[in-house]
Amino acid sequence: MNMMTRTQEMSWWYWLATGLLLAGALADCPLGFAPAIGLTVVQTLHYLAREGSVTAFPVQVRIGYLLWMLAGLWEPLGFFHWIQLAGTTASVLVDYCPMARMLSLLPWNRRSPLTLRSVLWTFLRPPVRGSILDVA
Template sequence: MFMLEYRALSWWYWLVTVGFLTAGVSGWPTGFQFAIGLTVFQLIHFSIRERSITAFPIQVRLGYLLLLLIALPEKLQLIYWIPTIGTWAQILFGYCTMARMVSLLPWNRKEAFSFDLLKRTFFSVPVRGNILQGLPSA
């Protein structure tokens, strides 16, 4: 059930990020800014490592950063609960909702958008690697 990938650098990035988000939703709003800063750092690091800004890990981090930035205004900070809970799910169980959502973008899928694709995308068991590798075919 648990999928603690502590040997992967990305897992540690997410762990520290969720620590900042947890601090933010617990009453330390500066934690949100630290989470955004670390996500920008991650985005740069993985862009250099992947050598392509269109690589799947970059798309996931960019989507995550956009969500964090959307939630930054004080009136929208309740939204931070979404990435906080989602990132804890990623850290503990390997389930990344953002990666699953990004996998549904037209340039990341090979089959037509359908209810069956949605069901398989969001209800398939987490896999090591990324959702594009582990999504069961139709």
């Protein structure tokens, strides 16, 4: 999917704004992580209302993202936020979502057994149009 098409999608704007807020928090913005967490909650609720189920893959991605962000608030896991910023940047710039790829490996999202080959394929495959689940 090209950049012009992606910028017409609400999800792209959500991720861009979340990434900028996360970067601000990592740069010691006085508001900290609260705005990024708040926007992620809003985004999660929006997709839950749109999809109608927590099992919908777009909702799973947002819940996973929120949980990762909350885990990073615990000081020993603070580095999670840097990983999250890198993943969000990849998602915004080249449509490669590491969180979606990780979640696609969970048993309820897989159509085939988990093997080293399937893990490598999941993470090394170039960005795909739509959901990683559609090409699995």
